[in-house]
Each structure stands twice: as structure tokens, then as C-alpha cells.
Amino acid sequence: MDLYPGKLWNYVFGWANFGTGNGVFSFKRYHPTYPGNQDLSNADYIRLACHTMAHEISHMFALHHCIYYECLMNGYNSKNE
Numbered sequence: 001m002d003l004y005p006g007k008l009w010n011y012v013f014g015w016a017n018f019g020t021g022n023g024v025f026s027f028k029r030y031h032p033t034y035p036g037n038q039d040l041s042n043a044d045y046i047r048l049a050c051h052t053m054a055h056e057i058s059h060m061f062a063l064h065h066c067i068y069y070e071c072l073m074n075g076y077n078s079k080n081e
Contacts, residue, residue: 001028013052013076016059023056025049 002011003026014025030048032040040048055072066073 002026014056016056018060018062021060023060025052025056027052 003013003015003024004011005015011026011029013029014023016023027045027049028034029037030040030045030052031037032042032045051072058073063073065075068074
């Protein structure tokens with residue numbers, strides 16, 4: 001299912017909190033059966049899902065977002081990013 005951290009927010013792929021040690025992520029929009037993902041293979045699905053999971057777990061260890069394009073901690077708001 002999609003995740004919405006607040007009433008006025010758009011969906012997010014994941015959300016984590018260092019202070020509480022909690023995190024959550026959703027793979028719904030990566031799945032090959034999701035509309036617009038017909039070009040994704042199962043390998044793409046697993047790669048994207050693991051990337052999101054590692055990103056959110058890193059937040060739980062106090063890592064912040066990074067501005068560098070290929071950095072794991074670079075935030076993104078859509079599958080295309």
C-alpha cells in the first residue's frame with residue numbers, strides 16, 4: 001500500500017526516524033504489475049526495493065539525505081528519479 005506520513009503529503013516510498021529507531025517502506029509502486037511498470041523486470045523490482053530498504057535503514061542510523069546523484073542517501077519523490 002502507499003504510505004502518507006501526513007495529511008498534506010504526497011505518497012512516500014519509505015519513512016524512518018532515528019530517534020525512535022522505527023522505519024517503514026512500501027514496494028507497491030515498484031512492482032511490475034503496477035500501472036506504468038510493464039518495462040520493469042523482477043530483477044528491477046528487487047533492486048529498487050532493496051535500494052529503498054537500505055536508504056530507510058540508513059536513516060535509522062542517523063544518516064541524512066545527500067545531494068550527490070548516485071548516493072544511496074539521495075532522496076527521491078518518484079520512480080523516475
